[in-house]
Amino acid sequence: MIDLAADVSAIFDDVLAVDASYTPVGGQAVAVRVIPSQGDGEMEFNGGALRVPANMFQMPVASAVSLAEGDTLLIDAVTYVVMGAPKRDARRLIWTFEARVSS
Template sequence: MSIFNLSVDAVFDAFGVAATYTPANGDPATTITVLAKRPDEVVGFGETRIAAEISLFEIRASDVASPEAGDVITLNGINYTVQGTPMRDVERLTWTLEAFIS
């Protein structure tokens, strides 16, 4: 196991929270560990700028091999539906998923 794997595991063990991951394709739901982030995103429309709350989840690629839009993360009883294209980190160890409350 590489130092990168060990570092990712240490961060998820220290700061991660349990969540349920339900694929949209009908595969069974699984319990995974997520790092939840809820930054404000500033969306611009011409001269107008709107602050919108978004939810970002970082998950281990070893937990979910191929996340897709439409998959659902349930955290603290709240369902978040993945939207857009999941992004993988440079070491291919984690995914960053953007989601909305559904």
């Protein structure tokens, strides 16, 4: 039998993931592992959509069951704020979300 939760854990224990501190709005900080990447985000403008560079992250759902817009990640002294609605994969094991650097 395949243990998907264990497989997800192994992915985030890999060298692609980095240590981070996740803080939900109004909550306590928790140590997590995330996989950062630079991707394309979409920004609506004048009735259309523009592709813009975006900070994308993946994180196990088990690390943050209720990830939401406004939550923060602290990575190497840089704070990122979750933007928009995070999305879970089809098996509900991994969050994918965009975040902006906090100013």
